[in-house]
């Protein structure tokens with residue numbers, strides 16, 4: 802059974818704020834931590850500046866992955882936003898999911914409230930992992 806992605810309310814809010822700030826373009830970033838628990842949220846630039854697609858800036862991605870390794874952390878999840886569509890992986894999201902050990906969080910802004918869902922994507926096979934947002938107190 803897939804392990805859900807657990808985020809603090811503050812971490813989740815920073816992702817939503819980034820998604821809203823980038824809208825109508827997709828936003829993206831990386832969640833790093835240890836033992837599957839997220840400790841750091843990296844809000845990143847969508848190098849494509851597209852409303853339907855995201856690509857991390859290769860230089861920024863290198864720097865972030867380098868910082869994760871330097872701090873002895875691991876990649877827990879990769880997130881991006883869907884400004885105008887449901888939080889489900891697109892064909893391109895499945896195609897470009899290169900990290901089978903990471904979770905993929907998608908935050909949709911199409912509804913009144915943002916909706917986040919987390920998936921594992923292995924060789925284009927998508928499994929819902931679940932998202933748990935835990936209070937900060």
Ligand SMILES: [Zn+2]
Pocket residue numbers: 881882883889890891894907
């Ligand atoms: Zn997508």
